[in-house]
Amino acid sequence: MRLTAEHQEIILAHYRAPHHSGLREPYDAEVQRFNPTCGDELTLRVRRKGEGEQAAIEDVSYQVQGCSISQASVSVMADLVIGRTAREAEELHTEIAALLRERAPESGAWPSHLGDAAAFRDVSHHPARIKCALLCWAALRQALS
Amino acid sequence: MRLTAEHQEIILAHYRAPHHSGLREPYDAEVQRFNPTCGDELTLRVRRKGEGEQAAIEDVSYQVQGCSISQASVSVMADLVIGRTAREAEELHTEIAALLRERAPESGAWPSHLGDAAAFRDVSHHPARIKCALLCWAALRQALS
Amino acid sequence: MSAMARTLDPRQIRADFPILHRTVGGGERLVYLDSGATSQKPVQVLDAERTFAETSNAAVHRGAHQLAEEATEAYEQARGQIAAFIGVHPAEVVFTKNATEGINLVAYAMSNAATSGDAAARFRLDPGDEIVVTEMEHHANLVPWQELCRRTGATLRWLGVTDEGRLDLSRLDEVITPRTRLVAFAHQSNVLGTINPVPPIVARAAEVGALTLLDACQSVPHAEVDFHAHGVDFAVFSGHKMLGPSGVGVLYGRRELLEVMPPFLTGGSMIEVVTMTESTFAAPPQRFEAGVPMVSQAVGLAAAVRYLTSVGMERITAHERLLTEAALGTLSAIDGVRILGPTTTADRGSAVSFVVDGVHPHDVSQVLDAHGVAVRVGHHCAWPLHRRLGVPASVRASFYLYNELADIEPLAAGILEAQALFGATAPGPERSGGTVACA
Amino acid sequence: MSAMARTLDPRQIRADFPILHRTVGGGERLVYLDSGATSQKPVQVLDAERTFAETSNAAVHRGAHQLAEEATEAYEQARGQIAAFIGVHPAEVVFTKNATEGINLVAYAMSNAATSGDAAARFRLDPGDEIVVTEMEHHANLVPWQELCRRTGATLRWLGVTDEGRLDLSRLDEVITPRTRLVAFAHQSNVLGTINPVPPIVARAAEVGALTLLDACQSVPHAEVDFHAHGVDFAVFSGHKMLGPSGVGVLYGRRELLEVMPPFLTGGSMIEVVTMTESTFAAPPQRFEAGVPMVSQAVGLAAAVRYLTSVGMERITAHERLLTEAALGTLSAIDGVRILGPTTTADRGSAVSFVVDGVHPHDVSQVLDAHGVAVRVGHHCAWPLHRRLGVPASVRASFYLYNELADIEPLAAGILEAQALFGATAPGPERSGGTVACA
Ligand SMILES: Cc1ncc(COP(=O)(O)O)c(C=O)c1O
């Protein structure tokens, strides 16, 4: 896999100093997920207020055993979703998953509301690593459902 | 499969007017055998005098559902083995099987003591039809054992 | 549209098939009438495989390096193209080594359901439960069900065949009952050419809550087939009968069913978590693809699908109908030739099986082979059907897009020659239907 | 002899492998160090397959025409050549789609023995009976036995692995007992490279009357192996790891055992007589080859065997030993790199797995891939072994006859770069053994 220098930098920054990492209490849901391709795993906790689509995500905490992509991805995700509603998180998931699976390297930069997730654009050529990037999103969906 | 004209003639002669055909009584052993490639079958009866290798083959009678090769082969076999010992029949079987499986088309004519079996020489290029030619010999071995 | 308008020119097609330009025997033109057994492959398919081997070969779904990613991409793209060809979702396409494995996969998954918990209840078979097949099945769609019944104590039942070589649907409701757990049947007979009506069988199965499995080995290569439209639960076909490589086949399974179906072959690439004492399994289709798969063959099969699509399935069907009509006409006109199965092209594919009174099928084929005409003889892996029709074996000529009307003449000539050489006209014992009783 | 005298020149070998001349990424030379997953194929193999497809392609064991006979001949000749390569009789060679199928075949035959009469008693498993494997097995030689135990109520036991990555034989007599029905073990570990000692295991199995199955996936491609000399009952390997095509593997079975072993996949070409209610089965090896087989792949595998033989297996082994020695030396010298398994070439093949402290294996491979170096990362389908060694995953470099000493330098350089980029030297949380605890 090849990352452009700029994206590599962003990913390394999250990897070296992950945001919101650790498992915190209290929490409303905890999910453990394996990445079947590599056997890595993620434990994700969510604290939320309210129910259903409108639930507000108050905290996301996690412990991850995985590659730099998976670690950076959960760090970026925590940045993006804390303070948002479950519905907004779901929309972000859908949007990022679609962009990752699109495989159109030419299709310019990712929209700015995706924040540092834009750095994962290069991953979209690499099916195995897409799972690394989406592991945390899948866990979040499960934790919110 | 291609037969030389001379061999084709011999096979056709046996096919059209098979020797020793029919199922006769009395008999000491009866064997039914399938040719798994085609599903054809042969019923073979043997009348013998004595036991073991020295048993004398007094009669071979049969009923066959099969192609011209299998029909001609059992007719030729009956000609060859009636009046011989079990051991001689076994030797003929071994010799013919070896010649058929040798697949050396260049290797001249078959020895004269094999009689009309020589016509099966061309079959040796054709694995599926070798089974047709050997069906009766396998049945005879079983009947004598 | 334009594809439908133009009829197919077999000479143009034949240019793509190197093997059709070889001669056989003493220099005879090869007349290949055995596509029902296996088809020949165009350069486009051979090139696709070769290019893959020379540029992107790697183990799929296992590596993170560029080659492995390219190989995985090629493999999954192949799955997608094949899925589109048969109107289903890629996750519903399981690659197998041949159709036979696909049928065995479902049969073994059903016996494995006994020890696979409640999620797999749908597949469980108890003594007294019934599996239904038909009397015209290929052994591949019969023996696995016999064995499943032997393993589970279930009972095998079957729909009969009429003298005309059609499925006898008059007893449909008697044979398929609330005890029926699965109905497995051929879309198109590999012997008779008969195309079986899918809707009434699927409807009756649905009524009693039985699963359905369509053996599409002889339909998918020759006509447009949409498994979703047919509403079957499972279907199988083989790559080698549709211009693809040997060593690859497809099991289609309805998504909701594959989701809960227990695995069959186990090992690498189909697991989720493995410990020494137990394992959990991946989602379909991976759950059913243990070990390093036949990647280059899947890539080749996708190329075959693209080739067939570019020619146009409707044109292929129409071209085969033309050939079948001509063959049925020519062969029926020969005294002593008896066609097995439908004698018109209505609901009928292009396999034309027949017997020549008084001449064993293998003797017919020997004469044909000497003239370069390749047909299949025997029971064509449908022994019970031959028994039902009262013949031990038959000769089968089967056509495909590369055959031409000119292929039929040497077939007819060979039959006449075989009759002259071996026929009832010759002196010798009574002969009938290829059977010779020497008593 | 002369083959042994000359050492192997990988540059000359590489000329036969088209894929090794491609570049990857931004024009880097491809350094293929993933032959343990799948090998690349020489033109000789690709040409053999192509020639078969263009001249003799037909369904084997089913037709009587010239093409079918040529195809059958090619298929059986391939079987013969492969049999000779592994020192066994052709009737002891069963073609499967991969090694995984071969292992499943034996496992399912054993559960089928329950309903297969007295002749199959040798294969029957009752609750309380035991199957023995090892802790270093590939999932392919573990999960099928777990599943067999689940189906039959038998118990799975295993031989452990020492810290040095050797089989712990100290408890051999405790683990293999009179209750043991089968011992399945790897000849050579796909992770550690460890070559396991066959004689003591086979001897102990014989003592208690257990069957043996050797997973020879990683030995047959790399060294001369004679299954008769080893005295194992069964063995499996895959074509794609030994220069052959994907989609073909081999199950070796001792003749007397195959004779009485119940079938696994059922369908065409493996039967003797079929009626609607029951079927009988052909003699081996046909009994175990249901359906149209992977003919062109078998032909390709035979070409691979001829290629390997012409190079000389002893030369290949010696060449790999050279590479392994160099790799072990170079990698051990890097601070923070820990080799899994034996660190000398004694009883060791050429798979070299390692972890880089503080860097996840996938991050190592990402850097290597960017430099054109293709390695495998993950648990390599040997998850329990990784757990035993206390690492979730590892990086594996594996060598074959086309690798050169020059391939090791970019491997080492990439590891150093990965350490610089992701390593423990960088700020961030504590990291060890590729595991990152973010708390
Ligand atoms: C030791 C070992 N056993 C079994 C297998 C399974 O082989 P395949 O995936 O070709 O069936 C492999 C390779 O993947 C292996 O290395």
Ligand SMILES: Cc1ncc(COP(=O)(O)O)c(C=O)c1O
């Ligand atoms: C109707 C039908 N079903 C099943 C099969 C089995 O296909 P395969 O041998 O490719 O598994 C065939 C062809 O041999 C067939 O014609």
Ligand code: FES
């Ligand atoms: S490699 Fe395991 S999460 Fe990325």
Ligand code: FES
């Ligand atoms: S074809 Fe059946 S015996 Fe010759």
